[in-house]
Amino acid sequence: AQTVTQSQPEMSVQEAETVTLSCTYDTSESDYYLFWYKQPPSRQMILVIRQEAYKQQNATENRFSVNFQKAAKSFSLKISDSQLGDAAMYFCAYRTVFNSGNTPLVFGKGTRLSVIA
Amino acid sequence: DTGVSQDPRHKITKRGQNVTFRCDPISEHNRLYWYRQTLGQGPEFLTYFQNEAQLEKSRLLSDRFSAERPKGSFSTLEIQRTEQGDSAMYLCASSLAGVNQPQHFGDGTRLSIL
Numbered sequence: 699a700q701t702v703t704q705s706q707p708e709m710s711v712q713e714a715e716t717v718t719l720s721c722t723y724d725t726s727e728s729d730y731y732l733f734w735y736k737q738p739p740s741r742q743m744i745l746v747i748r749q750e751a752y753k754q755q756n757a758t759e760n761r762f763s764v765n766f767q768k769a770a771k772s773f774s775l776k777i778s779d780s781q782l783g784d785a786a787m788y789f790c791a792y793r794t795v796f797n798s799g800n801t802p803l804v805f806g807k808g809t810r811l812s813v814i815a
Numbered sequence: 816d817t818g819v820s821q822d823p824r825h826k827i828t829k830r831g832q833n834v835t836f837r838c839d840p841i842s843e844h845n846r847l848y849w850y851r852q853t854l855g856q857g858p859e860f861l862t863y864f865q866n867e868a869q870l871e872k873s874r875l876l877s878d879r880f881s882a883e884r885p886k887g888s889f890s891t892l893e894i895q896r897t898e899q900g901d902s903a904m905y906l907c908a909s910s911l912a913g914v915n916q917p918q919h920f921g922d923g924t925r926l927s928i929l
Contacts, residue, residue, distance in 0.1 A: 702857075731915065742819075743858075743906070743920040750915065789857050795914045802848055802871070803918060805857030 704806035719775045721790030731793040738786040785813045819921035835893045840909030850906040
């Protein structure tokens with residue numbers, strides 16, 4: 699079974715600075731998807747960014763980018779120019795492509811990010 | 816696109832009572848997932864549907880839990896004879912078919928067992 703590990707329970711960053719959240723995963727599969735989800739306090743979880751394992755190029759969405767190291771099974775999230783609205787729980791998630799991707803997500807335990815004004 | 820809707824937002828009940836939660840997915844989404852999230856943890860998969868068919872159930876889903884999705888539209892999750900350990904946030908997500916389709920989450924239903 700696949701597992702996802704987020705080793706940083708809490709992180710903090712100064713407004714306008716850059717922060718990197720870590721995620722490692724364990725799988726024997728060669729093709730899969732990785733995701734970062736953001737869950738603000740008392741609000742719904744939203745997708746931040748996703749990476750397809752067969753693509754070597756790291757995904758980027760505006761201020762959010764990933765560092766995908768397939769051999770190391772590492773998938774970190776970098777947030778540039780941090781804003782107060784970035785404060786939230788961040789979850790790393792894995793999804794197999796087996797069964798045409800008709801599968802649930804496997805989540806890590808999350809990292810709580812605080813942004814200091 | 817009105818998003819995934821869950822009802823109620825909060826449910827407080829006494830141990831031993833039955834509770835039912837409802838999820839309305841995004842209208843064109845044929846896949847629907849239920850997750851459970853306890854304090855300080857990431858969401859854990861419970862069960863999912865493709866249209867009206869329940870395709871997989873986690874071992875977390877004991878016999879006291881049942882889920883339905885009649886007509887492939889909204890879904891209900893029922894917990895019978897609730898226990899203290901059932902206290903959690905229950906999240907619903909929906910998606911289109913396709914391996915690269917992201918799951919869209921609702922606000923969740925927070926269950927508290929007295």
